[in-house]
Amino acid sequence: MNTPEGRALEIPSATMQSNARSLGKLAGLIANNGILHSNNSTSNSDTAPTTSYTYPLLTPATISAMCADPVTRPDPLMDSTFSFTQGGFSRFDDFQSQHSSIVSDTFQQDFRHFEGWGGIGGSWFVFDRVRGVGLAYTMNGIALSSLGGCRSDRIMQAVQRVLKRIH
Numbered sequence: 001m002n003t004p005e006g007r008a009l010e011i012p013s014a015t016m017q018s019n020a021r022s023l024g025k026l027a028g029l030i031a032n033n034g035i036l037h038s039n040n041s042t043s044n045s046d047t048a049p050t051t052s053y054t055y056p057l058l059t060p061a062t063i064s065a066m067c068a069d070p071v072t073r074p075d076p077l078m079d080s081t082f083s084f085t086q087g088g089f090s091r092f093d094d095f096q097s098q099h100s101s102i103v104s105d106t107f108q109q110d111f112r113h114f115e116g117w118g119g120i121g122g123s124w125f126v127f128d129r130v131r132g133v134g135l136a137y138t139m140n141g142i143a144l145s146s147l148g149g150c151r152s153d154r155i156m157q158a159v160q161r162v163l164k165r166i167h
Helices: 004-008 020-031 060-066 150-166
Strands: 035-041 050-056 071-075 080-084 115-118 124-128 133-137
Touching: 020 035, 020 124, 020 133, 124 150, 133 150
Parallel strands: none
Antiparallel strands: 035 050, 071 080, 115 124, 124 133
């Protein structure tokens, strides 16, 4: 995959070229109803003035449309059932599995209240519009786990602990 020819392939869940920071900003944009929040410090000092900006990039109607009309179907490859919205995001609260070999046993608990999707190897892009949280994970080592996996499960377990404390 790490060739010009490989990067030119169009495989929806395997060939996206991005990083977690960029995907996390996009997830945050969706989680915050189309508003991008940005803080720009004027220097490296902890006491330096910080300027905060908000950029409305998507309308609330667009976000609502993206996350509307979920359709629930079984996925034979993952031996699980997912619901997907009009925008292609899964509502993980609707997830059902009977011990899938590709989806971790703690997946539903770890991704509770989130929507989004992941790719081959364990990367994911998720957001929670109620709690205003969006984040992403991209891995530098590949494993056969489309959603979740030991590294991403630990991250989401920590995220859920923090969200439980502050909400």
